[in-house]
Amino acid sequence: MNKAISLAAVVPAAGVGSRMGLNHPKQYLKIGDKTILEHTLSKLSQVDTINQIIVAVSDEDGYFENLNLDNLNVTRVSGGKERADSVLNALKSLRSNPPEWVLVHDAARPLVDIADIDNLISSCINAGEGGILACRVKDTIKKGNTHSEHTVPRDQLWQALTPQLFPYQVLLQSLESALEDGALITDEASAMERANQPVQLVCGRSDNIKITTPEDHALACFLMEQQQKSI
Numbered sequence: 001m002n003k004a005i006s007l008a009a010v011v012p013a014a015g016v017g018s019r020m021g022l023n024h025p026k027q028y029l030k031i032g033d034k035t036i037l038e039h040t041l042s043k044l045s046q047v048d049t050i051n052q053i054i055v056a057v058s059d060e061d062g063y064f065e066n067l068n069l070d071n072l073n074v075t076r077v078s079g080g081k082e083r084a085d086s087v088l089n090a091l092k093s094l095r096s097n098p099p100e101w102v103l104v105h106d107a108a109r110p111l112v113d114i115a116d117i118d119n120l121i122s123s124c125i126n127a128g129e130g131g132i133l134a135c136r137v138k139d140t141i142k143k144g145n146t147h148s149e150h151t152v153p154r155d156q157l158w159q160a161l162t163p164q165l166f167p168y169q170v171l172l173q174s175l176e177s178a179l180e181d182g183a184l185i186t187d188e189a190s191a192m193e194r195a196n197q198p199v200q201l202v203c204g205r206s207d208n209i210k211i212t213t214p215e216d217h218a219l220a221c222f223l224m225e226q227q228q229k230s231i
């Protein structure tokens with residue numbers, strides 16, 4: 001259990017899911033009886049340390065209002081063109097009553113383990129610096145486009161996951177500055193690295209997959225079934 005801290009969760013959920021190839025955003029695909037987004041919000045709502053949940057949703061999204069959020073304390077804000085824009089919009093919405101810390105978690109990662117989230121929060125709060133869930137790569141990694149140029153040494157390679165947890169003001173400033181400069185920001189850690197801020201790598205489960213392509217959805221359905229059996 002983490003001591004009482006001021007921690008807000010931000011859930012970027014404004015993507016179109018183009019790689020999933022559907023006629024609706026992938027976060028509304030079902031896994032069992034709930035949508036991916038409902039699963040993700042339900043997971044975050046079970047983390048005692050999280051005081052509020054801000055979800056960035058496209059203004060054109062007609063699905064969110066039909067979700068069964070079981071009276072979850074969730075606030076909707078507008079998404080943006082890219083994931084980083086959606087996250088920044090959500091961060092700006094917190095300026096009037098800023099939290100100390102903010103945890104950003106992809107809507108598309110419903111399988112996240114609550115124990116991993118608690119571990120990330122403990123690691124960051126105890127160290128006084130931000131960090132991300134990550135897992136070491138398990139395969140041999142090749143560099144190249146359609147032909148292998150060479151094998152990349154993998155002893156220091158990690159796959160970045162979410163949640164990613166950082167001090168709120170520092171993340172807001174770092175992300176705002178990065179986007180103003182036109183930097184390519186695909187996760188919060190890259191904005192923090194750009195600002196020379198520390199980013200801890202906290203080991204997380206590799207089944208915390210981001211549901212991106214059709215085969216990910218099939219795998220997620222199996223994994224969620226296994227997860228629910230173990231509760």
Ligand SMILES: Nc1ccn([C@@H]2O[C@H](COP(=O)(O)OP(=O)(O)OP(=O)(O)O)[C@@H](O)[C@H]2O)c(=O)n1
Binds near residue numbers: 019020027080106108
């Ligand atoms: N403009 C965007 C783009 C993405 N996301 C969110 O960021 C998370 C990770 O992004 P990704 O997996 O790339 O989702 P999509 O952008 O929807 O997928 P694709 O790139 O295949 O279109 C998702 O929860 C997605 O909803 C967002 O909030 N706003």
Ligand SMILES: C[C@](O)(CO)[C@H](O)COP(=O)(O)O
Binds near residue numbers: 159186187
């Ligand atoms: C944030 C992230 O999930 C970490 O791996 C990833 O960068 C999101 O990338 P995407 O292209 O927006 O899915």
